[in-house]
Amino acid sequence: MSGSNRSVFTRRLLDDCGALITDGHFVYASGEHGPGWIAKDIINTVPSRPRDLGAMLAEAVAEAGIEADVVCGPAVGGVICAQYTALAMGIECIFAERHREDGRETFRLNRGYDVAVSGRRVLVVDDVINTGHSTGLVLDAVRAAGASICGVATWINRGNVGHRELGVDRFIFLDEIELPSIPAAECHLCRNGVPVNTDYAHGAEFVSSQK
Numbered sequence: 001m002s003g004s005n006r007s008v009f010t011r012r013l014l015d016d017c018g019a020l021i022t023d024g025h026f027v028y029a030s031g032e033h034g035p036g037w038i039a040k041d042i043i044n045t046v047p048s049r050p051r052d053l054g055a056m057l058a059e060a061v062a063e064a065g066i067e068a069d070v071v072c073g074p075a076v077g078g079v080i081c082a083q084y085t086a087l088a089m090g091i092e093c094i095f096a097e098r099h100r101e102d103g104r105e106t107f108r109l110n111r112g113y114d115v116a117v118s119g120r121r122v123l124v125v126d127d128v129i130n131t132g133h134s135t136g137l138v139l140d141a142v143r144a145a146g147a148s149i150c151g152v153a154t155w156i157n158r159g160n161v162g163h164r165e166l167g168v169d170r171f172i173f174l175d176e177i178e179l180p181s182i183p184a185a186e187c188h189l190c191r192n193g194v195p196v197n198t199d200y201a202h203g204a205e206f207v208s209s210q211k
Contacts, residue, residue, distance in 0.1 A: 001056060001059065003060065003063075006056045006059075006060060006174045006175070007174060007175045007176075009052075009056065009174075010053065010056070010155060010156070010174040010175040011175055011177075013043070013049060013052075013053070014038065014043070014156075014175075014177075017042050017043060017046070017049065018039070018042060019038055019039045019040065019042045019043050020036075020038055020039075020177065021036060021037045021038070021039060021200075022035060022036045022179070023035060024036070024037060024194075024197045024200075025189040025190075025194040025195060025196050025197055025203075026196070026197050026200060026201040026203060027184075027196060027201055027202045027203045027205070027206040028130050028131055028133070028181060028201055028202065029130065029131070029133050029134045029201075029202060030130070030131040030133040030181070031184055031202075032131060032181045032182055032183055032184060033181075033182050033183075033184055033187040033189060033190065033196075034179055034180050034181045034182055034189075035179070035180065035189065036158075036177075036179030036180070037179070037197070037200050037201055038128045038156055038158070038177065038179075039200055040077060040081075040127045040128050040155075041077070041200075043127070043155075044080050050080050050081055050084045050127075051084050053081070053084070053127075053155050053174065054081060054083070054084025054085040054086075054087065054088050055084070055088040056174055057081075057085045057088075057125070057153050057154075057155065057172070057174060058085050058088035058089045059088070060153070060172050060173075060174065061085075061089065061123065061151070061153055061172055062089075064151070064170060064172055066123065066150050066151045066153075066170055066172070067121060067150060068089065068091060068121050068122060068123035068150050068151070069091060069092065069117075069120040069121045069122070070086075070091060070092045070093065070094060070116070070117050070120055070121070070122050070123070070147070071083075071085055071086035071089065071091060071092070071093045071094075071122070071123050071124075071125050072093075072094050072095065072096055072109075072113075072117070072122050072123070072124050072125070072138065072142055073093070073095050073096070073124070073125050073126060073138075074095065074096050074098075074107060074126055074134055074135075074137075074138045075095045075096065075097045075098065077126075077127060078095070078125065078126040078127055079095045080127070081125055081126060081127040081154075081155060082095060082125040082126075085123075085125045085153065086125075089123075092116070094109065094113040094116060094117065095113070096108065096109055096113075096137075096138045096141045096142070097109075097110050105137065106137055106140070106141070107134075107137045107138045107140070107141040108141055109141050109142070109144075109145050113145070114144075114145035114146075115145075117142065117145050117146075117147040118145055118146035118147060119146055119147065120147050120148070121147070121148050121149075121150045122142050122147045122148065122149055122150065123149075123150055123151050123152070123153060124138050124139055124142060124149065124151075124152045124153070125152075125153045125154065126138075126152075126154050127154065127155050127156070128154060128155060128156045128158060129152075129154045129156070129157055129158060129161060129173070130158045130160065130179075130181065131158075131160050131161065131181055132160065132161035132165055132166050135152060135161075135166060136166065136167070139152070139166070139167065139168070149168055150170065151168055151169065151170030151171065151172060152166055152168050152170070152171050152172070153171075153172040153173070154172070154173045154174075155173070155174050155175070156173065156174065156175055156176070156177055157171070157173035157175070157176045157177075158176075158177055158178070158179050158181075159176050159177060159178035159179065160178075160181050
């Protein structure tokens with residue numbers, strides 16, 4: 001399948017299952033706000049969807065000439081995407097876990113995964129990349145384990161980052177959907193009293209912190 005056909009398939013899948021939301025008020029992992037969200041959990045309720053997207057992502061990675069030994073995805077949301085991509089690529093898969101240290105969020109490779117990837121080529125895979133904040137933390141964890149990064153791949157690039165912002169040479173995505181990201185202090189949605197969505201993203205934590 002060509003890159004343009006992969007993009008069309010991905011967008012149709014999002015539309016058909018109602019995963020693309022463009023008229024809300026969301027708080028992203030970076031702390032920034034915006035009106036859009038891709039409800040990836042809806043995608044994952046039907047296993048054939050992430051299976052098909054994972055197969056297409058593996059195809060795009062192969063076409064780009066990227067060679068990897070291991071796929072790593074962020075827990076919890078990126079694990080399904082990473083697993084199906086690794087399955088289609090015929091390679092191993094691990095995941096990085098969130099950890100808070102001195103009030104700062106990081107990711108770690110636990111369960112012996114740090115040893116498993118040391119000296120190997122790792123492809124970091126996530127379902128949706130918004131600002132690149134979480135992806136950057138996963139990349140840090142993989143590098144800290146002594147692995148080399150051969151690229152980043154995602155179903156959806158939300159249009160706020162490229163390979164330079166991520167600090168990698170290769171960035172592969174099936175579709176690009178531009179959804180604006182706004183610093184919290186400048187958020188017009190907040191000023192206009194638009195309620196924060198607490199079902200998706202980090203809205204519930206943000207609302208709780210404002211009490």
